[in-house]
Amino acid sequence: MSAAVGVGRFLGGLLRRPLALVSLLWLLAVVFCSLFPEMVTGRDPLEQDLLASLQGPSAAHPLGTDRLGQDLLSRLVHGGATTLWGVLVATVVSVVIGVALGLVAGYLGGVVDAITVRIAELLFAIPGVIILLVVFAVFPNNVTAAMVTFGVLLASGLIRVVRSATMSVRQELFVAAAKVSGLSDARILYRHVLPRLTSLVIVQAALIAAFALVTQTGLAFLGFGPPPPQPSWGGLVEEARGVVVQAPWALVPPGVAIALTVLAFSLLGDAVRDTATQSWSSTKLVRRTAKRAASSPGHPGESTIPEKSLLSARHLSVAIPLRSATGDRTLTTVVDDVSFDISPGEIVGLVGESGCGKSVTALSVLGLTPGGGSITGGSCHFAGTDLVRASARQWGEVRGRGIGFVAQEPMVSLDPTVRAGVQLAEAVRRHTKVSRREARRRVIELLSSVRLPDPADVARRYPHQMSGGMAQRVAIAFALAGSPKLLIADEPTTALDVTVQAEILALLRTLSRERGMAVLMVTHDWGVVAELCDRAIVMYAGQIVEACTVDSIFAQPRHPYTLGLLRSDPHRVVDGERLPTIAGTVPAPTDWPAGCRFADRCDRVITECRRAPVQLSNAGPAHVARCLRSDDLRLQEVSA
Structure with missing residues (x-):
């Protein structure tokens, strides 16, 4: 029901744009005329009347006739089917290939990205017109084969555009939150990344359709299209060229149809983009680059992991590509030889000024090393699993079920295009394998556990309909969906006012005590440490400089x-x-x-x-x- 309401609102917003409405009506008229030409005119497009050749518009021939006396309206509407079929084939092929490869390359990066970029560059470098002429030589007058080939060639540009957009979207906090919750890469791409690219893909598809229409009519104009006397828009332009001196009107119907259709594609694409993105905002958080590194040499007597430790980091070092004074980007260590332990049920505060490495350390524990960086040394064990060398399957078990994450900015750690209840239900079903009905019941329980007064109402809201404190509570509920043993909170009260901060801290303390859940609290506020934590770890310039009990x-x-x-x-x-x-x-x-x-x-x-x-x-x-x-x-x- 909510999806239908969302679609209805979108269409309502789109139709309120005059240019969009006019463009949509024109395209619908063109499609209707092309699919049902008999309902527009009863004349046969191949019927000749030499006595009525090169006439202007009249009651018998509303758009006039060509040099063989054939009715231009009939030939125009019948030729539209062939023309639009070629446009559809080229657009679909280009979008499918471009979106699929662009998404995978932008999200996975590494070798996959490098190979995909090279493929896109190769396709871009191929002279398209020459390839199309070769295709027509092999498959004479086969419009479908030519447009499939053209769609593949056009995919190069879309691959690069989608790749670039995906690299940006994958850095959003809600994508990091989805990954931390244990969702698979395929699920994240389909559910969270692709919807954010919808408007971009629509605009690009509209441009591709316009370009495909111009190209196909151009090829038909050159004689590479349906063989005469079969009608096509490009063929009508070529026929009008031969008689343009005697009857210039013959060029007007196909020329206007081509121009208006190209313009309608472009205007409709822009309108859809503006309607879809008018309420969106974005903030960046970088997902990790999946790299594995050998542990650095440990210090004598410090490598043993305590039996009661839930999370144990040993000599952890993290490097991120940074720009040096010479302008080159080099892999630079930003967290250096960090070791600490967290016991079940313990709340540990990670303290320091901005730039000391607190957030990088916390995110690296989750496998979300910022800035394209990687763990270059040491180990990090969680409940017996070495997170530095964890496989994708092991991360699927740890994230969400073992370790939860609460980001600093609650309003952007949730997907702005999905209702809170839907996002929570998705996480619940991922970790508990329950039915949809049971997942909805569990969502209400989670929202109640974070002390929201009307959980059912909150579940129906989008993130932009929530206050900061409410959104932060929903983010905490999202992190608790898998009943984690450890919760990492990256300055979860920074964006909130003093009263709400106190409520969130009390909530975290209560949840920790009730669930026996350990908490790693990243903060620069000593008041938070005094109020909430059992132990404190102070970091400076990428190192731990002091660690002890809060007292x-x-x-x-x-x-x-x-x-x-x-x-x-x-x-x-x-x-x-x-x-x-x-x-x-x-x-x-x-x-x-x-x-x-x-x-x-x-x-x-x-x-x-x-x-x-x-x-x-x-x-x-x-x-x-x-x-x-x-x-x-x-x-x-x-x-x-």
Whole structure:
């Protein structure tokens, strides 16, 4: 019922555009006349009347006659069937090949993308007219064979357009959310990527149809079409050319029909695009590039995975192609030798300034390394599965069922073209294999579990019909559809106001306790850490610089960076007091120093800090810090 309503609204919006309405009516008239020419005129298109040759419009011949006295209206409507059939064949062939190859190449990338691009370039380089002439030489007057060939040649442009658009759409947060939920690539392409390309494909199909019409009539004009005296639009133009001096009117009917049809295709394609996309918006998040890397050498005594650990990362390193000072893009390490553990039911906060590698670390755990990057070293085990080397089938079991994901921007982590209930039901059926009715019941339960007051109403809404807090709750419900053991939340309260932030934090805490679910909370807000987390991990310039319990990190930080962050926390500022700040900024990955990466911003730096990389060391029970002077901070007060 909702699909019918959506189609009705779309058609209503389309028909409110005057040019679209006129174009659609013209094309429908052309199709009707071509399919049912007997209902337009009762004359035989091959009937000759030499005494009435080259006449203008009259009651007997509304569009006049040609040099053999044949009725131009009859020949025009009968010739339309052949012409439109060739246009349909070329358009369908081109769209099927172009969309299929463009989608696969843009979504999968890598070798598939490279091969597809080369195929498109080869097709583009082939001289189309010469190939068509060869086809006509092999298959004389076979319009279908020629248009199939022409459709294949035209597919090169559509492949490149669809590939480029797919590469953009695959970076959307809702695509990443669908992948994290465990949906297969084929399902994501069909359900989430292809609908976003519908308007683009329609516009391109309209242009292809117009081009195919011009090309076919041009070939028929040159004599490569239905053999005389069979009518075709291009053949009518060629016949009129021979008598244009004696009877210029003979050129008008076929010329106007061709021009108006080409114009109608173009205008209708533009109108469909504008109608379909008028309420869409897009935001980018990059999906991962599927690369596998060997683990980096581990440090003695640190490679053992604790028995009670749910998620265990060991010496994890991530590299992303970045532009260097010379302008070249080189693979640059952005997360360096990161190790941590998360136990069942534990809530861990990942803290640091923007650019420290928090989100990259979290997304890499999910196999969604941003920016075309990859894991270049280390391992990451989840419930016995090595995620660095996980196969597609293993990822299908882990994503959604094992690990859920809540993105920072709730309004764009959901597909804007699909109702919330439909998206949730899709995830539920993917993970539980239940019936559609049971999936709908489960959707209501999920929406109720995230404390939405009217779950049935929310299930019927599109994302743009929700507030930020409501959309975030739906995103959390989406992440819970597979009953995951671990939930990764990438700053889920940043885009929300203070009141809604508190509600979302309380919700996450309640869900964690009720379900025994572990949570990895990526944040830069110490208030979130204090309110929600059991342990805190502080990252700076791609490294972990301190990790311990929340009580320890607030009572006695052992790294100058952690101390600086705590002092600059707005929650600690008293009215009228100036907010302390940390001088400088986080260095870019291409500018990391050889020694301590915080040295240039540290007021306790010594010569040894700059000489060599600083390793993590024990700073107390269950407390590690990456600082040569951590002991000097033992008695340091945060408020000092």
